[in-house]
Amino acid sequence: MVSWQEELRNLDEELASGRLSADDYRLRRDQVLSSAVAYGDPAQQQVQQPGQQPQQPFQQQPPPAAPQQQAPQQSGQQASADSTQIIAPVNQPPQSGEGERTQVVSNWQQQQADPNRTQVVPPMASPAGGFPQQGHASPAGGFPQQGQASPAGGFPQQQHQHGYQQQQPQQPQQQGWTDTDASPPWGGSDFPPISPVGSTEWVKQGPELFEDKPKGKGGKIAIIAIVAVLVLAGLGVGGYFAFKGGGDEPADPTAQPQPTQSQNAPPTSSAKPKTPEELLFEKIPEQSGEEDSKSGAIPATQLTELAGLEKGEADLVIAAGVKQVAYRGSQKQPDETGPQPAKISVTVIPLTSPGAASDLVKQLRQYQTGNGFVQITEPLPGMPPKLNFQKKIGSDKGAYRGTWISGNNIVRVDILQNPLGGEDGEKALSGTYQRAVKKTLENYAVTS
Numbered sequence: 001m002v003s004w005q006e007e008l009r010n011l012d013e014e015l016a017s018g019r020l021s022a023d024d025y026r027l028r029r030d031q032v033l034s035s036a037v038a039y040g041d042p043a044q045q046q047v048q049q050p051g052q053q054p055q056q057p058f059q060q061q062p063p064p065a066a067p068q069q070q071a072p073q074q075s076g077q078q079a080s081a082d083s084t085q086i087i088a089p090v091n092q093p094p095q096s097g098e099g100e101r102t103q104v105v106s107n108w109q110q111q112q113a114d115p116n117r118t119q120v121v122p123p124m125a126s127p128a129g130g131f132p133q134q135g136h137a138s139p140a141g142g143f144p145q146q147g148q149a150s151p152a153g154g155f156p157q158q159q160h161q162h163g164y165q166q167q168q169p170q171q172p173q174q175q176g177w178t179d180t181d182a183s184p185p186w187g188g189s190d191f192p193p194i195s196p197v198g199s200t201e202w203v204k205q206g207p208e209l210f211e212d213k214p215k216g217k218g219g220k221i222a223i224i225a226i227v228a229v230l231v232l233a234g235l236g237v238g239g240y241f242a243f244k245g246g247g248d249e250p251a252d253p254t255a256q257p258q259p260t261q262s263q264n265a266p267p268t269s270s271a272k273p274k275t276p277e278e279l280l281f282e283k284i285p286e287q288s289g290e291e292d293s294k295s296g297a298i299p300a301t302q303l304t305e306l307a308g309l310e311k312g313e314a315d316l317v318i319a320a321g322v323k324q325v326a327y328r329g330s331q332k333q334p335d336e337t338g339p340q341p342a343k344i345s346v347t348v349i350p351l352t353s354p355g356a357a358s359d360l361v362k363q364l365r366q367y368q369t370g371n372g373f374v375q376i377t378e379p380l381p382g383m384p385p386k387l388n389f390q391k392k393i394g395s396d397k398g399a400y401r402g403t404w405i406s407g408n409n410i411v412r413v414d415i416l417q418n419p420l421g422g423e424d425g426e427k428a429l430s431g432t433y434q435r436a437v438k439k440t441l442e443n444y445a446v447t448s
Contacts, residue, residue, distance in 0.1 A: 004036040280326035280348045280409065285439040287344045288432070289332035298327050307347045308414045312367055317349055320360045325349050337435075338428025342417040344436050349410040354448060357405045361388070364403065364410075373401065380434060384446045387437070398426055400433035406444040413437050 011029055014020035020028075277297035294306055300322045303314040307327050317325070326348040333341055351357040365388060369375060373390040380389065388403045397418035404411055415433040420426060 004032050007032045275324070276350060277324040277326050280350060281328060283443040284326060284328040284346050284348065285442060287328065287330040287332075287346065287436055287439065288337075289330040289342075289344065292329035292331070295328045296326075297324050299324055303327075303347070306345075308343070308345045308416060309347070310367075310371065312371070313364055316360065316363050316367065320351065320356065322349055322351065332432060337431055338417075338421075338425070340417050340419060340421040340425045340428055342415055342429065342432050344432065345414040345416075346436065346440055347412045347414075348444065349412070351408050351410065353408055354405060357408055357410050358448065361403060361405060361410055364412075365390075368401070373399075380430075382434070383437065384441070386446050386448065393420065393426065396420060398429050400429055402433070402437050404446045405448045407447055409444070411440060411444045413440055 008029060011020065011025055011032070015022070015025045275297060281296050292306070298306055300314065300318050303309040303317060303325065304311050306329065307325070309317070327345070329343070329345045331341065331343055332338075349357075349360070351360060365375075368390055373392045376389040376391060379385055379387065383389070383402075384404070386404060390401045390403075392399045392401075397416065398420040399417075400415045402413045413433070413436050415429060415436060417425060417429040417432070421428070
């Protein structure tokens, strides 16, 4: 007669060779174990002593199967087991490098001796790692069925508080459900831990996680009060300065008057541009004495009245096409330079070219020679050689005149002293003339 151990080994060999499917293997294995529990094995009872750990045969672990495939197994077990038995949990079998072995429940021969007797096994602590999690291979006897007591050769059911562990080679045991690490299995330490059960933090998403806890009502009230005080203080200060500026206060007599906008504003594009004659006038240096109020750009028709030219000279200037001239005059009073008063006139006559200026200068010199002026060929000390110097001395008055060309302009300096004052007066006249010419040469140098 073939023993149930040999039948189990035959089943393992057929499963390993592929001649038997996993479902058929589990069904036939359960039938063999049920038969062994129901009828017993005399040879095994004689050899094995009570309480001795039986030798565990080779166990081949089948691939995982769905729970619904265990339905035939349940019906078979219910038909063969008539008595209610409470089986002690199976200890962890030793690892074998050859493969998995079938686990055998201890003390099965004692149960066979009296199958109708109910055995009470002392409760044992659950495994340190808790119940096995998903990812382990299914046990040799298939997954335990809920609500069905397994025979002596089976495995513990889920209704018991004692589980079993199937150790994987070189793989740490998966711990049970704990609150120490709530990280999601797909993220590990890269994702924040999941909030414990019953916590309301799992509702928070996005920026809500970084928000601080709401402050108390006292803090909000204090902030509102501070803001209100600052606003009222700002309004008070603004109103004070606003109403203070509108009061009637006496003006400080020592304060400097504020310049008006017209005084500070630079000339705008709408201002009338200056004429060339006005620009020529600005270049004439100021002379000694009190300046003539009519100095400036004047019409050529006023040369006789203002600049001291005779009518014949003024006609020559007008005939040359001159419309306006630049004139600066002054009245020198008796001082340390001379006891007699003298009138100083500086006139700049603009022309179109240096050639036109040279032609007009020749005409004026001829007119002056015919009118009593004497040409002085010997230049005075410090005077340019091309500066034409003429003088006219009478019994009661004397006149010195210098004429030269500067660019397109004719420059003329006239000094009229009346009364002359004798020889000393003429010396004073000569000094006044030289000083006026030298000042004018600073801005109008002789060119021809």
